[in-house]
Amino acid sequence: MTEPIVNAAWLQANLKNPNLILLDASFKENQSNIKTDLENIQIKGARFFDIKNTFSDNNNTLPNTIPSPEKFEFEAKKLGINKNSTIVVYDNLGIYSSPRAWWLFKVMGHQNVAVLDGGLPEWISQKYPVESIPEIPNYAIGNFEAKFDPELIKSKEQILENIQTKDSVLIDARAENRFKGIGSEPRPGLRSGHIPGSINMPYTQLLRNGKFLPKEELVKILKTDGRPLIFTCGSGVTACIDLIAYELIGKNPKSVYDGSWTEWGQLENLPIEN
Template sequence: MNLNPIISAKWLFENLENPNLVILDASPRENKSNLIPEFTNIKIEGAHYFDMEGVFLDKENAIPNMIPNERVFEEECRKLGINNDSLIVVYDNLGIYTSPRVWWLFKVMGHAEITVLDGGLSAWKKEYYPTESIAKNEIFSGNFTAKYHADLVADAITLLENIDSKKMLVVDARSQERFGGLIPEPRENMLSGHIPNSINLPFEKVLNNGKMKPEKELKKIFKNLNIENQPLAFTCGSGITACIILLASELILENKKVLYDGSWAEWGQLGKFPVAK
């Protein structure tokens, strides 16, 4: 199946009987954007919780939310009943917030059949589709095999070299105030500002009430950034909201795209890298 990066609640409801379907709930326990979920005690019926904050990250890295080891990712996905032929739908309870990060993680780990539920849990609930109380995940034994795609990830050294080479355009999903260094960072001991030569596209700009804006509007937004055909590197505070604008770009742009996984949580450390305001 050639999945669109985003699907509707209606599409998911009509495909619930697909034997390869796996629904992942990526709702965060907290968020740096101070968003408040409409629903906190329910999930889509049959969904499995995808724990980005406790499981699907590099626990040995001081930088938050970094990509987990390939083998760890594989093992934990198998526990969720994910197979190599699984059709994965991921959502969260903030509309579209953490779910694009999961979409990107699976792309990095070589699984193409994944899509994001537009509008998340709220969109599903408002259609009166089946939900259930949140419970502890059942342990399964899937056969998922991870294959890490390094070409979808950028590190700090690559971004540092890019300041002079300008091979990629760096797009920052943080707020205008954080990008401009006008307010303190939410994490302690972090500089304020942005990566030199980067541009700002706050993630909220591509969303409308928790749903992705129509492609016509997205095309206008990205056209105004003068992106043309150059490769794009997406960044944010810790690699979460950057995936929202990366997902938006995937809907309309053919440009090569990478995520700077360390994002400002790595770059903004005192005295490590050059900072612009």
């Protein structure tokens, strides 16, 4: 796939492709406290991609951190994913957690993956087929291979170094009040503010009715100077929304600070700005 997103009409036209695997990456709950009445419904034939419990490092005290390539590969195989699979991932909020799943596959070296623009709400609005979420079935084991790309992920040490070098632009997807330190953090025990030198681009400004803004609008909002881009947020989820938006308009190298504010905000020795 050349684009990071596909629309509902494309997915409907390709549902019978034997290599297509449709993944539901919806969260049961989210830090943004966004509600849905679609939690018991899925696109017909979807498989549940459990970011929180399966495709995260559960031994890490930070939420949603990337799992090891070995674990990712093992769990992807259990879902019946193959090396030649065409993957489309969606969530039940429109665009929220699905970009995180897209990014995880990219980090693990799988390029043939896209996000369903508008997710489940858009699919339903087009009157395409849905079903009640079934008991989790056993799938034929796939032959997926993880080929970890370390360039797509950044550590706090790399972020600290970048504050000095300014080699990359750090983009924070959190709401403006949290970025400016005038709103409380949803997770207890975190300082308020932002990483020095970062710029604020709230992910909500890049969406309309659960879909990405058209490219011509994104071009007007998102300014880049050719430097690599690093994305951060609260816990590495909505940062991936910003990343896809920038991917739609330019090919700067892009990565995610996986620890994000949950890590940075709890470490007293790291600098912050308000």
